[in-house]
Amino acid sequence: MSFEKSLDILLVHCQGESGNVLVGGAPEIPGATILDKMNHLNQVDPSLRLFLTREPRAQVVHTTNLLLAPTRPDADAGFIVLQPDRAHPMSGSNCICVVTALLETGRVKMVEPETVVRLDTAAGLILARARCENGRCLSVSLDNVPAFVQQLDAPVSTPQWGTIRADIAFGGVFYAQIDVDQVGLRIVPEAARALAEAGTEIKALLAEQVAVQHPEIPSLDEIAYVMFRDYRPDGSVVTCTTLKPGRVDRSPCGTGSSANLAVLHARGLARTGDRRLSRSIIGGTFTAEILGETTVGDRPAILPRITGQGYVFGRQQLRLDPQDPFAQGFALSDTWGPQVGEL
Known part of the structure; x- marks a missing residue:
């Protein structure tokens, strides 16, 4: 051979x-x-x-x-x-x-x-x-590269869940970040199949309803992933990024955690120096930190740092x-x- x-x-x-x-x-x-x-x-x-x-x-x-x-x-x-x-x-x-x-x-x-x-x-x-x-x-x-918000609370019309709200943010790729209770699910291992199917359905709807384009890299012009999230009282977030053709990320998702920091910053819920723990559907963890502020084109942006182990x-x-x-x-x-x- x-x-x-x-x-x-x-x-x-x-x-x-x-x-x-x-x-x-x-x-x-x-x-x-x-x-x-x-x-x-x-x-x-x-x-x-x-x-x-x-x-x-x-x-x-x-x-x-x-x-x-x-x-x-x-x-x-x-x-x-x-x-x-x-x-x-x-x-x-x-x-x-x-x-x-x-x-x-x-x-x-x-x-x-x-x-x-x-x-x-x-x-x-x-x-x-x-x-x-x-x-x-x-x-x-x-x-990571600068992370920024394109739109907070973007309305997305869906046949199954009515109008839901998504935060559209860039953390290396574009994300639609959605509170998981809007689709009636929890971020737990036994819901992985339902989360994957919901995410792929919503991603297809987003392509018809929400346009994106990076201000400095025009060819980055699609929402790559839907990330479901569940904020916890201690300030951490449980994440579930969904990927075509229908699966969920096993990790807490570094670019998604960066985009999440940009959303929190835009809402006044995080500032430079703050750290947040991101936890995955199987319990893996990343630490996400805001190092500073900058701009991307005319958009306010943050400088995120993500820490994890491979x-x-x-x-x-x-x-x-x-x-x-x-x-x-x-x-x-x-x-x-x-x-x-x-x-």
């Missing part, structure tokens, strides 16, 4: 959310910037993403991060988030997975007790500070076989859910 052409992958998770890292064997992706390369994967040639993120090589709860050489001189590495629906510009949990993989494999030299890693993403430069000890990455703090748990080698009839992958609704036809 020949493995002359293969892809080398590190198996990584962050608080239970898959965030594998493709470290070798990928083809050259055209584009002068990481944003250009992401747009190429989405608009011209999705074959690498399909190969990596769909059956028979992957299941619905799966992400592979494409590790790239940086396209800017102030970065150590670049990456693009590859998911079943499309390539995405940024993800907090996946960024933590990438930093952990870079450091624990020596691709970026680990310096104890703290290593600074600069990542080139389609959403901008991400500064990561990793706490390191005995060759392990114990936690990663991400100085774990490298294995390696994988995928053979590139030109005779494979399913090189583009496939997805079936028995496991991928009713939205599978929209992939």
Whole structure:
């Protein structure tokens, strides 16, 4: 059996959310910037993403991060988030997975007790500070791109729940953040299927009713995720981000937690220096902190920091076989859910 052409992958998770890292064997992706390369994967040639993120090589709860050489001189590495629906510009949990993989494999030299890693993403430069000890990455703090609110309490007309209210905010991608009691659910493991279906239904309705566009990156012009939230009396928030074609994030969601901080700031409920605990549907935690204030275009924005931990748990080698009839992958609704036809 020949493995002359293969892809080398590190198996990584962050608080239970898959965030594998493709470290070798990928083809050259055209584009002068990481944003250009992401747009190429989405608009011209999705074959690498399909190969990596769909059956028979992957299941619905799966992400592979494409590790790239940086396209800017102030970065150590670049990456693009590859998911079943499309390539995405940024993800907090996946960024933590990438930093952990870079450091624990020596691709970026680990310096104890703290290593600074600069990542080139389609959403901008991400500064990561990793706490390191005995060759392990114990936690990663991400100085994320500026987060801002586009609209508070945006009305969304739904057949099932009537008119609900969503806060539309950017934390690396655009989110619609919705109080979970509006759809009559709780953020608990046994509700995961119902939450996923509600989120994918609302996401489709949002595409018809709410337009978004980043003031400085015009091609970032869609609401990527619906995030249900449940604020707790102690100031923490339980989150459930829903992803096409119909699943929920296992992690507390770093970009969603950043967008949530922007919402709290816009409502006068958080200010510079404040920290909030974000907890996932399975109990994983991130700490979200407001470092300062800025602007994005003409919009007030905050500078968020997200702290969490990732774990490298294995390696994988995928053979590139030109005779494979399913090189583009496939997805079936028995496991991928009713939205599978929209992939």
